[in-house]
Amino acid sequence: MGRVSDGRERLMNAALDLIWEESYGAVTIDDICNRSKVKKGSFYYFFESKADLAVAALEHLWSTHTKPLMDEIFSPLLSPLERLDKAFKRAYDRQVELKQETGKVLGCPYFCIGCEMTDQEPRLGEKMREIVGRKRRYYESAIRDAVAAGEIAPCDPAEKALCLMAMVEGLLSQARILNDTAVLKNLPAMAMGLIGAKSIATPTV
Amino acid sequence: MGRVSDGRERLMNAALDLIWEESYGAVTIDDICNRSKVKKGSFYYFFESKADLAVAALEHLWSTHTKPLMDEIFSPLLSPLERLDKAFKRAYDRQVELKQETGKVLGCPYFCIGCEMTDQEPRLGEKMREIVGRKRRYYESAIRDAVAAGEIAPCDPAEKALCLMAMVEGLLSQARILNDTAVLKNLPAMAMGLIGAKSIATPTV
DNA sequence: CTTGCATTTGACCATTTAGTAAACAATTCT
DNA sequence: AGAATTGTTTACTAAATGGTCAAATGCAAG
Numbered sequence: 001m002g003r004v005s006d007g008r009e010r011l012m013n014a015a016l017d018l019i020w021e022e023s024y025g026a027v028t029i030d031d032i033c034n035r036s037k038v039k040k041g042s043f044y045y046f047f048e049s050k051a052d053l054a055v056a057a058l059e060h061l062w063s064t065h066t067k068p069l070m071d072e073i074f075s076p077l078l079s080p081l082e083r084l085d086k087a088f089k090r091a092y093d094r095q096v097e098l099k100q101e102t103g104k105v106l107g108c109p110y111f112c113i114g115c116e117m118t119d120q121e122p123r124l125g126e127k128m129r130e131i132v133g134r135k136r137r138y139y140e141s142a143i144r145d146a147v148a149a150g151e152i153a154p155c156d157p158a159e160k161a162l163c164l165m166a167m168v169e170g171l172l173s174q175a176r177i178l179n180d181t182a183v184l185k186n187l188p189a190m191a192m193g194l195i196g197a198k199s200i201a202t203p204t205v
Numbered sequence: 206m207g208r209v210s211d212g213r214e215r216l217m218n219a220a221l222d223l224i225w226e227e228s229y230g231a232v233t234i235d236d237i238c239n240r241s242k243v244k245k246g247s248f249y250y251f252f253e254s255k256a257d258l259a260v261a262a263l264e265h266l267w268s269t270h271t272k273p274l275m276d277e278i279f280s281p282l283l284s285p286l287e288r289l290d291k292a293f294k295r296a297y298d299r300q301v302e303l304k305q306e307t308g309k310v311l312g313c314p315y316f317c318i319g320c321e322m323t324d325q326e327p328r329l330g331e332k333m334r335e336i337v338g339r340k341r342r343y344y345e346s347a348i349r350d351a352v353a354a355g356e357i358a359p360c361d362p363a364e365k366a367l368c369l370m371a372m373v374e375g376l377l378s379q380a381r382i383l384n385d386t387a388v389l390k391n392l393p394a395m396a397m398g399l400i401g402a403k404s405i406a407t408p409t410v
Numbered sequence: 411c412t413t414g415c416a417t418t419t420g421a422c423c424a425t426t427t428a429g430t431a432a433a434c435a436a437t438t439c440t
Numbered sequence: 441a442g443a444a445t446t447g448t449t450t451a452c453t454a455a456a457t458g459g460t461c462a463a464a465t466g467c468a469a470g
Contacts (some may be wrong), residue, residue, distance in 0.1 A: 001438045002446025003435075003437050003445080003446045004436090004447085005448085023228075023322070023325070024228075025228055025230015038448090040428085040429080040449095040450095041430085041450075042449080045447065049429095050428090104323075104324055112320050112321070115316075115320055115381055116228045117228070118309075119226070119384070120228070120231055129383060132383075159395070166378075166379060167375055167399075170370065170373070170375030170378070171368070171371040173320050173371075173378065174337070177316075177319040177330075178334060178337075179324070183367060194372075207467065208415075208417045208418085208465080208467050208468090209417085209468090233456080234457075234459090235456085235457070245458085245459080246419060246461085249458095249459070249460075251417095254459095
């Protein structure tokens with residue numbers, strides 16, 4: 001009952017776009033309102049603060065985009081190494097796509113915002129820790145499966161996942177800093193090398 | 206002739222501390238003035254803007270701390286693998302030290318600020334690219350030497366250095382996000398593993 | 411010791427920003 | 441239709457922030 005609105009979602013999308021392109025600190029509530037065509041009165045009708053909106057926006061991004069994508073990439077229908085290889089290739093393709101759309105290599109929103117906001121805005125820091133942890137579990141599980149299947153040498157999956165994610169996120173960050181996707185060109189090969197496997201050749205289209 | 210002052214340096218140090226602990230966007234000129242006990246009038250006597258100060262502060266950090274430290278760590282008197290191992294161990298020790306001093310795992314200032322500021326404040330972004338590039342050259346050179354000395358398998362040193370740095374910086378970032386040095390516990394072992402070598406055992410004191 | 415320069419100070423202004431309030435508009439349920 | 445509920449708008453306030461200026465203050469060399 002009552003009036004219906006997509007204002008809440010427009011705000012979350014605008015906030016995410018702006019914060020990802022610039023940074024949390026560089027974006028004001030007015031910026032978000034302008035981009036989403038929502039008036040400030042409505043902003044405060046939906047959210048308590050910028051931090052509150054950011055937390056909601058990031059959880060929204062996770063549940064509507066990241067999680068479904070991760071579930072597809074890490075589908076048990078693929079072999080463990082295929083899952084990982086797919087993940088790395090998607091990461092590269094995504095950045096190329098973003099560069100074309102926005103002119104910028106944006107890297108990983110969770111990581112960028114996480115680094116910026118660990119200690120300020122406790123709820124936001126907590127959310128980032130949560131989401132980064134979720135992502136790691138996908139890698140960890142695939143590595144565990146790969147070891148069990150004898151596809152890679154035995155190792156501590158938790159430790160290896162941490163490392164693997166560090167490399168992927170580290171490369172994404174460097175690509176963002178340099179605004180250059182070339183850095184990521186052989187992310188798949190390098191990441192697969194880290195776990196002691198070869199990247200799966202894909203035919204050039 | 207005229208009056209002498211350490212105001213400029215006090216400003217740079219305060220700015221660096223604050224920005225590293227929080228973030229560039231979260232720190233105001235007033236904050237920096239308070240911390241450094243320099244009045245705003247003097248701030249604008251020394252610097253044009255916050256970005257201007259940040260650029261100076263980061264270059265200052267590089268030339269007074271980072272470069273000397275890197276030169277010592279990557280001294281040609283050590284074998285290439287010893288240099289790298291030393292670099293990784295120092296990185297870990299430093300974060301433990303910072304955690305004790307500030308209660309926070311701060312990660313790498315160049316990388317954190319770099320991610321936040323790539324596209325805003327062009328001069329600052331440029332400076333970060335510059336410094337990150339300098340750091341990479343130390344790794345690259347050590348890897349090249351290690352290959353030449355037959356200490357590790359042949360590889361593309363530039364690519365390997367990028368990767369290695371990605372892993373180190375990626376782990377540092379995760380440590381910052383989680384505010385936990387445990388993530389870095391076996392950074393040396395993992396990083397040495399990446400280049401196909403073993404970390405050098407050090408006696409526990 | 412005084413002159414010239416380098417710094418300091420504090421008061422000040424303009425703008426941006428977060429946040430509020432109350433009237434208004436649209437939708438649905440009864 | 442008319443409540444009741446949900447969302448929208450506008451105009452407003454208070455505080456924070458960036459930025460300026462002219463006068464005052466120390467230092468150091470001649």
